[in-house]
Amino acid sequence: MSDPIDTPAAAPATATTTGPAPDLRARAAGLDATDGLAGLRARFALPEGVVYLDGNSLGALPAGVPDALADVARRQWGELLIRSWDESAWWTAPERIGDRLAPLVGAAPGQVVVGDSTSVNLFKALVGAARLAGPGRTRLLVDAATFPTDGYIAESAARMTGLTVTPVDPSHAAAAFDADTAVVLLNHVDYRTGRLHDLPALTRAARAAGAVTVWDLCHSAGALPVDLDAHGVDLAVGCTYKYLNGGPGAPAYLYIAERHQQDFDSPLPGWNGHAEPFAMTPGFVPAEGARRGRVGTPDILSMLALEAALDAWAGVGIADVRAKSLALTDFFLECVAAYVPAGRVESVTPAAHAERGSQVSLRTDDARAVMAELISRGVVGDFRAPDVLRFGFTPLYVGFADAERAARTLGHIFG
Ligand SMILES: Cc1ncc(COP(=O)(O)O)c(C=O)c1O
Numbered sequence: 460m461s462d463p464i465d466t467p468a469a470a471p472a473t474a475t476t477t478g479p480a481p482d483l484r485a486r487a488a489g490l491d492a493t494d495g496l497a498g499l500r501a502r503f504a505l506p507e508g509v510v511y512l513d514g515n516s517l518g519a520l521p522a523g524v525p526d527a528l529a530d531v532a533r534r535q536w537g538e539l540l541i542r543s544w545d546e547s548a549w550w551t552a553p554e555r556i557g558d559r560l561a562p563l564v565g566a567a568p569g570q571v572v573v574g575d576s577t578s579v580n581l582f583k584a585l586v587g588a589a590r591l592a593g594p595g596r597t598r599l600l601v602d603a604a605t606f607p608t609d610g611y612i613a614e615s616a617a618r619m620t621g622l623t624v625t626p627v628d629p630s631h632a633a634a635a636f637d638a639d640t641a642v643v644l645l646n647h648v649d650y651r652t653g654r655l656h657d658l659p660a661l662t663r664a665a666r667a668a669g670a671v672t673v674w675d676l677c678h679s680a681g682a683l684p685v686d687l688d689a690h691g692v693d694l695a696v697g698c699t700y701k702y703l704n705g706g707p708g709a710p711a712y713l714y715i716a717e718r719h720q721q722d723f724d725s726p727l728p729g730w731n732g733h734a735e736p737f738a739m740t741p742g743f744v745p746a747e748g749a750r751r752g753r754v755g756t757p758d759i760l761s762m763l764a765l766e767a768a769l770d771a772w773a774g775v776g777i778a779d780v781r782a783k784s785l786a787l788t789d790f791f792l793e794c795v796a797a798y799v800p801a802g803r804v805e806s807v808t809p810a811a812h813a814e815r816g817s818q819v820s821l822r823t824d825d826a827r828a829v830m831a832e833l834i835s836r837g838v839v840g841d842f843r844a845p846d847v848l849r850f851g852f853t854p855l856y857v858g859f860a861d862a863e864r865a866a867r868t869l870g871h872i873f874g
Contacts, residue, residue: 483794483863490790490859496783502771503704503856510861510868512840515650515678515818515851518704518768527767531760552762553731553753557712559769560703563777564676564695565686570714572749573699573765574757577677577711579727580696581612581644583752584713586726588642588671588694589620591719596641596670600627606650609675613644619726629656636668643670647685648678648816651843653808655679655816659690666691677701682817682853683781687714694719702817702853705765713752720748729754771855783854784817791819791850791862798870807847818851821869832872838865 491497503519505511511519535547544550557571564571575583589599599617601610603626610624617624622642627635629645636643643665648655658674665672674695679685681702687695695714699705715723725745730736731753734744745751792806804821823829823846830842840850850865 487859514853585616592641633664653818794866
């Protein structure tokens, strides 16, 4: 499958046309029939009759997870008990699963460690980044539209490290990078609008200014190529419960580029990140590699659910996932334009492929009630205050007929 990232969108981003619906159902069926990824849906346990467009919030259940979890609980925990820390390789799960996840974000092995929440990893990354930047720089630049937790954690990290937070518009952030900039924290995809930011160019510009970059990949990992190593990203964090389908509260991850690992000084130096955890010595000596990003005892049940969930990616190329994601969101916008009366919704997601993540956000009056009605009719997206309907397209289990039905149902609600 070719990767059309840079081609302009075929559909208008704003739904303005009505009139006789073209035969979109037949088009959807044809697109599903030729979709090389369509068979992947069988790797997930999805309820019958539901169109699930909220995988950008909580990914669907991969079919192998319940049995894997039962084995972890019954055999590994119930029978082997404490022996499982070694015999079931529980102890090394954070690095092992980090290495399994690494190709999905374009990282070579040894740079990703899984554990804790995204918020906690942001804290480690931001304070670690400020320490890497060293003295003499005063500003921590933060995506002005960021998911709130990033802003809260950045404020605290800045206070602890003597920096001042400066909000920046990510689309024009490069103009703000200067010799005073210590750290730059940006979201790869905006959680509200679905806008994709230019990670390669922004990382290049930040590094040219001598700043340390921290990227939040929550809304891009598993949906599109990230290529952390190729673009020279310094540090990154992300969650695994969205496009990676790790389950509710699944552990997050921290990426520490190899060139920084020796100097990465975690503000949470727990015993799991110690070079010799079982030496039980009073002084902290950081472990080699990304393992120094660990803190305390890993949440094994969630972590091993995530490991089983990653089986759903066997043989899947992220470029193919991206191509299907763009085709799905193009088609959904086209269907919305055909089915929804003019002027009732407006897309706040960029039309240009190079600026679009894997969700479509539609602004409308009374968005909360409209989403509740959609859900009652079997189309599950979500609502973000004050007026945004979000529809996430996870190419592993969403098809073109789902996109058509979601838009048609939206049209009926406004009809
Ligand atoms: C962009 C972004 N960053 C951070 C978070 C918070 O992650 P956590 O609850 O794992 O700390 C979310 C949660 O949805 C998010 O969308």
